[in-house]
Amino acid sequence: MSDKVVSMPNEERFQARIDAEEKIEPKDWMPEKYRQNLIRQISQHAHSEVIGEQPEGNWITRAPSLERKAILLAKVQDEAGHGLYLYAAAETLGITREELIERLHTGASKYASIFNYPSLTWADVGAIGWLVDSAAIVNQVSLQNTSYGPYARAMVRICKEESFHQRQGYNIMMTLMQGNEQQRAMAQDALNRWWWPSLMMFGPHDGESAHSAQSMKWKIKRRSNDDLRQQYVDQAVQQALAIGLEVPDPDLVWNESRGHYDFGEIDWAEFERVINGNGPCNRQRLAHHVKAHEEGAWVREAMAAYDAKRGKPTVDVA
Amino acid sequence: MSDQSKLYEVFVRSRRGLDHKHVGSLHADDPEQALEYARDVYTRRGEGVSLWVVAAGDITASQESDCDSFYDPLDDKPYRHAAMYDLPEGIDSL
Numbered sequence A: 001m002s003d004k005v006v007s008m009p010n011e012e013r014f015q016a017r018i019d020a021e022e023k024i025e026p027k028d029w030m031p032e033k034y035r036q037n038l039i040r041q042i043s044q045h046a047h048s049e050v051i052g053e054q055p056e057g058n059w060i061t062r063a064p065s066l067e068r069k070a071i072l073l074a075k076v077q078d079e080a081g082h083g084l085y086l087y088a089a090a091e092t093l094g095i096t097r098e099e100l101i102e103r104l105h106t107g108a109s110k111y112a113s114i115f116n117y118p119s120l121t122w123a124d125v126g127a128i129g130w131l132v133d134s135a136a137i138v139n140q141v142s143l144q145n146t147s148y149g150p151y152a153r154a155m156v157r158i159c160k161e162e163s164f165h166q167r168q169g170y171n172i173m174m175t176l177m178q179g180n181e182q183q184r185a186m187a188q189d190a191l192n193r194w195w196w197p198s199l200m201m202f203g204p205h206d207g208e209s210a211h212s213a214q215s216m217k218w219k220i221k222r223r224s225n226d227d228l229r230q231q232y233v234d235q236a237v238q239q240a241l242a243i244g245l246e247v248p249d250p251d252l253v254w255n256e257s258r259g260h261y262d263f264g265e266i267d268w269a270e271f272e273r274v275i276n277g278n279g280p281c282n283r284q285r286l287a288h289h290v291k292a293h294e295e296g297a298w299v300r301e302a303m304a305a306y307d308a309k310r311g312k313p314t315v316d317v318a
Numbered sequence B: 001m002s003d004q005s006k007l008y009e010v011f012v013r014s015r016r017g018l019d020h021k022h023v024g025s026l027h028a029d030d031p032e033q034a035l036e037y038a039r040d041v042y043t044r045r046g047e048g049v050s051l052w053v054v055a056a057g058d059i060t061a062s063q064e065s066d067c068d069s070f071y072d073p074l075d076d077k078p079y080r081h082a083a084m085y086d087l088p089e090g091i092d093s094l
Helices: A003-019 A032-051 A053-057 A066-091 A097-106 A122-143 A149-177 A181-200 A212-217 A225-242 A268-278 A282-295 A297-309 B031-042 B064-074
Strands: A253-255 A260-262 B006-013 B021-028 B050-055
Touching: A032 A053, A032 A066, A032 A097, A032 A212, A032 A282, A053 A066, A053 A122, A066 A097, A066 A149, A097 A282, A122 A149, A122 A181, A122 A225, A149 A181, A181 A225, A181 A268, A225 A260, A268 A282, A282 A297, B006 B031, B021 B031, B031 B050
Parallel strands: none
Antiparallel strands: A253 A260, B006 B021, B006 B050
């Protein structure tokens, strides 16, 4: 008897549960590919939260006021917390934190490509909070209904906290746009550089997305890449216009019959280049993470030594 | 109830997709017994689809009396709330 026949009832029950909008919980039977697909997506999401701390962290010491500095610190702290929620959700699928970090360091696991762009000016901190977090929220709101329980619950927690992130970013942009000519130019320059990468965050067109069809059937993903991207564009364009920014897309036009903005084509060659490791900061982002991880080794060792001294079972710190 | 029986805290997941919620506690001699007691005591009317029992002694808890110093550093950060940031008129999707 083949494995397939043996596994049929399980698989059918699993799909029936998903079709009925019921959540899958950690101890349920699930197809191995569902498990692997989720580990890939949740860990990529977790790595994105953590690597995303770097372009913003770059400006903490140079924030223009004590208040802006405290706000940025609080935001970056949230991102670290979001990474933790997501790593914990991934770990319910039977993979260890060490393995997840290892996959990030070897390049086997990816993170959102947008964090491979540099944050050159203070306005970039505004653009990241506004655009990158807005794009993330559009995606994450839909993922609150993902089929895997721990992932869905992590999304609910994260979405609650994200609203502050996009607003503080938008507030930075708005404040710059109320400033002098130089400050307005700075905000416009940041939008010009972050606009297209933010559209790329939603991934390839629906027809070309490698994982989409199966992920939609399993309800890991709930809405298509193009559908989510359209919602983001409609919101972000309106927000840009409201504070006097110009969206850097000559093809952008309101389409009355569709009730949506039409917009230009993404530079997919650039998308591929950055995903495949050759964006402006790919090597720097990864090297920084590896360095921080290695420099933290003594803390993990000290904790293990303390546990050993108190007679508690030690955890492997390799 | 024997002197040796341990206190267990009981958590019920009422529906798939929701967190387990604390519903109460009971005494039992071992975790398996605690699970069966919990089923009989807390889920007689289909209240849940999953039960957790945790030995109360294994729970490390914060002290309510330490609230002031424990949470103090978190109290003066209104900027962590989205409501602190005003939006221009007509923008409601942030």
